[in-house]
Amino acid sequence: AQSVTQPDIHITVSEGASLELRCNYSYGATPYLFWYVQSPGQGLQLLLKYFSGDTLVQGIKGFEAEFKRSQSSFNLRKPSVHWSDAAEYFCAVGGQGAQKLVFGQGTRLTINP
Amino acid sequence: GAVVSQHPSWVICKSGTSVKIECRSLDFQATTMFWYRQFPKQSLMLMATSNEGSKATYEQGVEKDKFLINHASLTLSTLTVTSAHPEDSSFYICRAEDRGANEQFFGPGTRLTVL
Numbered sequence: 567a568q569s570v571t572q573p574d575i576h577i578t579v580s581e582g583a584s585l586e587l588r589c590n591y592s593y594g595a596t597p598y599l600f601w602y603v604q605s606p607g608q609g610l611q612l613l614l615k616y617f618s619g620d621t622l623v624q625g626i627k628g629f630e631a632e633f634k635r636s637q638s639s640f641n642l643r644k645p646s647v648h649w650s651d652a653a654e655y656f657c658a659v660g661g662q663g664a665q666k667l668v669f670g671q672g673t674r675l676t677i678n679p
Numbered sequence: 680g681a682v683v684s685q686h687p688s689w690v691i692c693k694s695g696t697s698v699k700i701e702c703r704s705l706d707f708q709a710t711t712m713f714w715y716r717q718f719p720k721q722s723l724m725l726m727a728t729s730n731e732g733s734k735a736t737y738e739q740g741v742e743k744d745k746f747l748i749n750h751a752s753l754t755l756s757t758l759t760v761t762s763a764h765p766e767d768s769s770f771y772i773c774r775a776e777d778r779g780a781n782e783q784f785f786g787p788g789t790r791l792t793v794l
Contacts, residue, residue, distance in 0.1 A: 609772055674720075
């Protein structure tokens with residue numbers, strides 16, 4: 567069965583600092599991997615996705631993620647966070663066509679001024 | 680770009696009443712739509728997969744008779760929460776698949792509060 571684990575429930579970083587949000591997945595075939603961001607009371611916005619090819623993918627808002635098959639990981643990074651990045655971040659995995667996405671528990675990001 | 684809308688964005692109802700939530704794909708045809716629910720400070724849980732013109736496929740533990748899903752057209756899927764109770768209060772989010780573009784888009788969500 568497919569599953570996603572986001573080990574960090576809550577992370578706090580200072581504005582301007584670098585950020586890494588962890589995501590580990592379990593999937594029996596080639597995974598389709600996603601990172602979404604959700605502001606309070608809002609829907610989900612896609613930050614980036616990985617299907618195949620270059621394992622380092624660039625997304626919107628300066629985010630990037632690296633797919634590491636050997637570690638079953640797809641960690642999200644940003645070199646310098648902004649106060650507006652404070653939100654809930656979800657990692658998700660699906661199969662070909664990404665039909666049935668399974669989401670991780672989410673990581674809440676707080677930014678200190 | 681492609682947009683998925685949900686209506687209403689929020690609804691408050693009395694216990695025992697039924698509530699219908701609409702999910703529309705505004706500029707693409709969505710043969711498949713997915714319905715999720717999200718409790719406060721929790722992740723999204725897939726409730727069911729809705730395919731146009733056929734019965735929805737429900738995830739284990741989701742009551743088919745309580746959460747009625749209809750996908751009558753390629754741009755509209757509806758979720759009806761029947762005889763709603765306070766424990767049904769949640770954030771309901773749909774996701775629509777644009778198969779032609781190999782893209783998926785989430786709706787903005789509907790917050791349901793049952794008194």
